[in-house]
Amino acid sequence: MPIVGISSGRSGKVTESLVESVLAGAGGDSELVSLSGKLIRPCEACSGCIESSQCVLQDDFQLVIERDRESDELVFGAPTYFAQMNSKGQDFWERLCFSGRHNAAFPLKDKPAVMVAVDIEDGKSEPVLVGLDRYFRAANLRAVSHLAGCGEYACFTMSLLR
């Protein structure tokens, strides 16, 4: 699978659409994986990954990391929740980065990767991009590009708060 695009936003909404656009623009074989509705627990620091460099918690993370390993390139998109990357995105990266670093295993080492970030305040999504950049470095991915897009209000109260 040459390119895998992952979105930690809502199914069928802004982040996922932007990730899909990047995949379409790249052309060729690709697959979109939505974390929406998937169970991705945070890292428990159980140290079960120290020997094998593979996370031992059994949930949907295992399906997604398998797709990542098979890919040649990655696109990862996340929305801004309370001025940072949403927790589902962070939970995914905590486990990927912590499990992959032991014995310098880095299973995704040197894969080209694109960051996609969404917010509704200024369209720059700076905290999400900074977070993704940190995780990409921790995973030894090669950040090749980024895209920031304007999201949509998830509820009526949010639009009143602006």
Ligand SMILES: Cc1cc2nc3c(=O)[nH]c(=O)nc-3n(C[C@H](O)[C@H](O)[C@H](O)COP(=O)(O)O)c2cc1C
């Ligand atoms: C719990 C929650 C917190 C949010 N916090 C912020 C925020 O701090 N700043 C911001 O610009 N947008 C915030 N948003 C808006 C989302 O970034 C926006 O709805 C975005 O479109 C969500 O991505 P999606 O459409 O891919 O699901 C928040 C949304 C939710 C649900």
